[in-house]
Amino acid sequence: QVQLLESGGGLVQAGGSLRLSCAASGRTFSMGWFRQAPGKEREFVATISWIDSSTDYGDSVKGRFTISRANAKNTVYLKMNSLNPEDTALYYCAAAGNPLLFRPRGVREHDYWGQGTQVTVSS
Numbered sequence: 001q002v003q004l005l006e007s008g009g010g011l012v013q014a015g016g017s018l019r020l021s022c023a024a025s026g027r028t029f030s031m032g033w034f035r036q037a038p039g040k041e042r043e044f045v046a047t048i049s050w051i052d053s054s055t056d057y058g059d060s061v062k063g064r065f066t067i068s069r070a071n072a073k074n075t076v077y078l079k080m081n082s083l084n085p086e087d088t089a090l091y092y093c094a095a096a097g098n099p100l101l102f103r104p105r106g107v108r109e110h111d112y113w114g115q116g117t118q119v120t121v122s123s
Contacts, residue, residue: 001026002024002025002026002027002028002095002097002111002112003024003025003026003112004022004023004024004025004093004094004095004112004113004114005022005023005024005025005114005115006020006021006022006091006092006093006114006115006116006117007020007021007022007023007117008020008021008117009091009117009118009119010118010119010120011120011121011122012083012119012120012121012122013121013122014083014084014085014121014122014123015082015083015084016083016121017079017080017081017082017083018079018080018083018119019077019078019079019080020033020077020078020080020091020093020117020119021075021076021077022075022076022077022078022093022114023073023074023075024074024075024076024093024095024112025074028050028074028095028112029050029095029096029097029098029099029101030047030048030049030050030095030096030101030102030103030104031047031048031050031069031076031093031094031095031096032044032045032046032047032048032067032076032093032094032095032096032104032105032110033045033046033047033067033076033078033091033092033093033094034091034092034094034107034110035087035089035090035091035092035119036089036090036092036116037088037089037090040089042092042107043058043060043089044058044105044106044107045057045058045061045065045078045091046058046061046065046066046067046078047067047103047104047105048067048068048069048076048103049102049103050069050099050102051102053068053069054102054103055067055103056103056105058105060086061080061087064080064081064082064083065078065079065080065081066078066079066081067079076093078091080119083119083121084121084123085121085122085123086121087119087121088119088120088121089118089119090116090117090118090119091116091117091118091119092113092114092115092116093113093114094107094110094112094113094114095110095111095112096109096110096111097111097112098111
């Protein structure tokens, strides 16, 4: 059973930066980040392949967020720059249990989820 533990959320002013971390226990394949704001659906943010560390991003964060992984630590990071109030949400780390999914973007493609870490951006 894979367990995911996020950290690094907090309160930041618009234009600021944060780095989220997700430590995984157990064998993981491709991993990603999602976010969910109150009253909205869970939104894809970023994913990173376990094969070659290639990445993919949601349109709203492209160019501002960077996902990376440290395989030796079984940890995934999300560096968030140029944050704005629309980025305020609960951020979830997710992992796919299927090794054939290289950069999954869908909620249903992920089998394991963390508890979430809150990111709040003030204007």
